[in-house]
Amino acid sequence: MNNFDLERYLTNSKKVDLSEFDFSAAENYSLTDDEVRCLHYMMDVESSTIVYLRAILRTCVIDDPEAVAFLSCWAYEEYFHGRVIREFLRVSGVEVSPGRYVEVKRSASLRERIEELGASFMCSLTRHFHAAYLTWGAVQELTTLEGYGVLARRTSNPLLKTVLNRIIKDERRHFSFYYNKARAALEASRAQRLTTFLLRKFWTPVGSGVKADPDVNWMIRFVFGDSAGAEVTRRIDSTIGRLPGLAWFDLLTATRSH
Template structure:
């Protein structure tokens, strides 16, 4: 049985991901494919978009009604910001620095759906004040688990020793974030009405992490590079994990997204030589054993 989430332990152990021992001069010694660099840029943008979502959560009554939520949001935004910083430093060390205005560019170019969501969340939060925080918790649980799986895919598919070290350290923090969201989602979803409100919201608006803040073609590329789309084992595994939440036994939204954009197996040329066999072996044996214990 999973241990009850301990906010004090999270606060005591929180902090920026440790990069002090990373030898950045060694980063260019291990070649990356253009598709891998593109995927890393996607992670940079999604990690650095966290503060946009914090704004929506800060507008709910749950922020001051629940003693755990405000401190968690402080930790979450701080740690996620440094996850993005880690990718920026890695890309700079590799010789592929992002433009200085990448955050502003991302915000100004975000999709229409993202802008509508910002308005809609405030309105729906007022209409369903007792139920809407659960939607945020469910959303967070899905996105954090997906991100965790994405980090494991980066390790398996890029096979860069320095990137692997960075990803493994970030994954430990992502695991704590996921644990918080999952526990709060489960607690709130005990109410049947909350389950109905949440199901309707997820069916109406859920898409993979980063969608809306990044162009659709970048989302499709990331899902293909990381998970092999409909041909991989990761999407069914993510959906299986989501179905553990009350009222979400039907969840198949990730599969439908992959079907809508016909996302299939990534070409072997996207990965270092001989990596495809290692990737497929990793997916068969399972790469999320730590998070499965939660």
């Protein structure tokens, strides 16, 4: 976790290939209704990465060659996460409408668009916005990978376990990029103060903006609601809390107990 080799990442980046899995076995296993709901959520978030990318590329992040290189591969990998979840659902007997992406995108909230404008405005004011964006990315990737981990451990469907564990490998690298870049960007105390302000004021869990609030709340309860989930949210908070100036970070635990 202490360093990120960008060149290595760029060399090794590849999509999750459907041929990696034996989907013919899917009919032998079942999914609970809650798992199906949860997978829909995750698929929608993964498939909406391009919308988030559009927003972030309107900010000063476009001026950072390392970030641009990373984001190019990152968006590609995230797209295929959405695709493999969709395919897994399909072979498990859950049809996903071909127009789902368009419906999800249309319902992306006004808040998301306001945040988009706010982010590009902040950039024009201060170069320290970069630190906030990177920290934000680290929190979301860590939450995603821990969330997938919870589901993979909990499910009785071995094929789902395999799919999630494969996606987690990518999410770990994504997290590592954001976390290590954030650590460097947070060296400046102004960056720490700005990041603290923006996270405290505007941070929302992965998927809000794309999904309606009741869905987001349900997801938090479903993934992190039990005692194992409480442990995971504490771990996320303490990992982010090791970044410079962020020892206060408690947003996952606070959201969980809200």
